[in-house]
Amino acid sequence: MKLYNYFRSSASFRVRIALALKGLRYEYVPVHVAKGEHKQAGYADIAADQLVPALELDDGTRLSQSMAIIEYLDETFPTPALVPADALGRARVRALAQSIACEIHPVNNLRVLKYLSKELKVDEEAKNTWYRHWVRAGLESFERQLAQGSAGTYCFGDTPTLADCCLVPQIFNGQRFNTNFSGLPRTMAAFEACMALPAFQQAQPSACPDAEA
Structure with a gap:
């Protein structure tokens, strides 16, 4: 997996925590938001919303929005669970x-x-x-x-x-x-x-x- 993110981005930080809690390995791809790199044409091809984070799965599928990404990870890699069972x-x-x-x-x-x-x-x-x-x-x-x-x-x-x-x-x-x-x-x-x-x-x-x- 690849995580396109910015080190100071709270939303990116959320996903990094979830990946670390689950022990999942990923390639860290920096996108410097303060310098406007998320607004460049090349990144728009990766993330249509031009926001970070974006998670690219092993098959090339890309996911956006930190909350959706974390829930996907939790459903796909259920241990340890990040939401209760009930x-x-x-x-x-x-x-x-x-x-x-x-x-x-x-x-x-x-x-x-x-x-x-x-x-x-x-x-x-x-x-x-x-x-x-x-x-x-x-x-x-x-x-x-x-x-x-x-x-x-x-x-x-x-x-x-x-x-x-x-x-x-x-x-x-x-x-x-x-x-x-x-x-x-x-x-x-x-x-x-x-x-x-x-x-x-x-x-x-x-x-x-x-x-x-």
Whole structure:
């Protein structure tokens, strides 16, 4: 398999975590989003949406969208499972994952931040304030959801799930913008538990071959 991705991309990070948790080998293909490489014609032939990540399977089939890619991997390589076996558990985990992937991430990804700066002429500090506001609000909601669930080491239970694959990249991204993580005990405990695992360490941006110093 080949994974077309950018080391700082939260969505790419999610897929790298899933691949590492499952022990799956793949070829790392860097696409430097900050330099606009995803907008070049050659990449459009690989990913019609011109986004990262894109996963190319051994037979040449290509998949897009991190959540769909992870679910494909989970169905194709079911051990260890990233969603629970029962329908209610799967719904809980997907809700947590989507709280980050659908509620926090879209308004704070690179193309949105660039639009604020370049098109709307928002200054750097205002742009960063925008970012921190939406990440903080989203994580407060995430914390409430965790508090209403059952106790566990990770976001859901005592093994990492799809929810953890989404949480860890969001925290990494938030750290770059000096987001306030205080008062989020369950959220940060899950993050710390994840980062104690080799799979999460191997997938982090600083471990990527295209990571910038």
